[in-house]
Amino acid sequence: xxxxYYIPEFITEQEEEQLLKQVYAVPKPKWVTLSxxxxxxxxxxxxxxxxxxxxLTWPLKRIEERGLSIFPAxxxxxxxxxxxxxxxxxxxxxxxxxxxxxxxxxxxxxSHAVLDFTPxxxxxxxxxxxxxxxxxxxxxxxxxxxxxxxxxxxxxTADDLSNERRASPLLLPPPEPYDSRQGRVERGMRVSLTYxxxxxxxxxxxxxxx
Ligand SMILES: O=C(O)CCC(=O)C(=O)O
Ligand SMILES: [Fe+2]
Numbered sequence: 001x002x003x004x005y006y007i008p009e010f011i012t013e014q015e016e017e018q019l020l021k022q023v024y025a026v027p028k029p030k031w032v033t034l035s036x037x038x039x040x041x042x043x044x045x046x047x048x049x050x051x052x053x054x055x056l057t058w059p060l061k062r063i064e065e066r067g068l069s070i071f072p073a074x075x076x077x078x079x080x081x082x083x084x085x086x087x088x089x090x091x092x093x094x095x096x097x098x099x100x101x102x103x104x105x106x107x108x109x110x111s112h113a114v115l116d117f118t119p120x121x122x123x124x125x126x127x128x129x130x131x132x133x134x135x136x137x138x139x140x141x142x143x144x145x146x147x148x149x150x151x152x153x154x155x156x157t158a159d160d161l162s163n164e165r166r167a168s169p170l171l172l173p174p175p176e177p178y179d180s181r182q183g184r185v186e187r188g189m190r191v192s193l194t195y196x197x198x199x200x201x202x203x204x205x206x207x208x209x210x
Contacts, residue, residue, distance in 0.1 A: 003145035005068065006131065008175055010138035011059065016109050022055040023082055023109075023191055036089045036155060043079035044198045056080050059107055060195060063138070070105055070140050077105065077195040085113070085153065087187040093118050093152035101197040102146035106139045111188035112178070114159045115139070116168055117149040128168035132161070134175055135190070158184040 011019070023040070031038050043052045052060075060077055063070055071077050079100070083091070093116065096104060112134050119127040133139050141151070162183055163169045178185050 003141070003143050004131075005070070005138070005140040006133075006172065007068075007138040008134055009136050010062070010107065011136050013136070016136050019055070019059075019107075019193070020109050020191060023084075031084075036085075037091060038084045040082040041079075042082065043077075045079070049078075052078065052080055056193065059138070059193070060105075063105065068140075070142070071101075071103060071195075071197055075101055075197045077197050079196045079198045081194045081196070083192045083194065085187075085190045085192075087111075087157045087189070088155060090153035090155040093150040095120065095150055096146065096196070099199060101199055103142040103197065104140070104146065105195040106133065106141070107193040107195075108133045108135050108137050108139070109191040109193070111135055111190035112159070112174075112185065113153050113187075113190055113192070114170070116152050116154060117145070118152070118168075119149055121148070129171050130166065130168045132159075132170055132172060132174045132178070134178070156187070158186045160184050 026040060030040050032041065042056055043050060060071075085091075112132060114130050114132055116130045117128065131139065160166050160183065161170060161174050161178060165183075174185070
C-alpha cells in the first residue's frame with residue numbers, strides 16, 4: 001500500500017464554502033481553544049459513540065465512490081477533528097499515535113498548508129520533506145508515513161515555496177496559481193477536516209481483547 005495520496009480539487013469551491021459555513025455554524029462551546037489553533041472533536045470519543053454528522057460524512061462517501069479504498073470497509077472512519085489555524089498558527093511536529101488506526105484523510109479548506117515530515121528516528125535533517133496542501137485538496141497519510149514520521153505545520157504567516165531556500169524540500173511542485181518563482185505565499189485562515197478511525201481500545205493491549 002502506498003503511504004500517501006494527494007488529490008487536488010477533491011471538492012469544489014461551493015462545497016468548500018458550504019463546509020466552512022457548517023464548521024462556523026456549530027455552537028461556540030464545541031470549539032476547544034489551544035494556544036496555537038482551535039479545534040472541534042466529532043465522532044467516537046472514548047466510551048462515547050456518536051456518529052459523524054451528515055455534513056461531515058459526505059466527503060467520506062465521495063472517497064468510496066471514487067474507488068479510493070482509504071479506510072478498510074470493516075473499519076470506516078468514525079472520528080473527525082476539525083482544526084482551525086489563523087495565519088501564523090501551526091502544529092508542532094507530532095505523531096497521531098496508536099489511539100487511531102494508521103490512516104488520516106485530511107481535507108484542507110480556506111487556505112493552504114505546508115505539512116512538514118520528519119523521520120522519528122533521526123537527529124539530523126536527512127529524510128525530512130514537506131508537502132503543499134492546497135485548499136480543497138484531499139491528503140491521505142497512512143501506514144509507514146503515519147508510523148515512521150512526525151508531521152507538523154510551522155507557525156508562520158507565509159510559506160517559502162522555493163526549494164533553494166527551504167529547510168526541507170517540497171516534494172510536489174505547488175500547483176497553479178501558487179507559483180514557486182514568487183517565492184513566498186501568504187497564509188490565510190485554514191480549516192482542516194482530519195478523518196480517522198479510532199482503534200478499538202486505547203488502554204488494553206490487543207491480546208486481551210481477543
Ligand atoms: O491540519 C492539518 O492538516 C494537520 C492536523 C494534525 O496533524 C492533527 O490534527 O493531528
Ligand atoms: Fe497530526
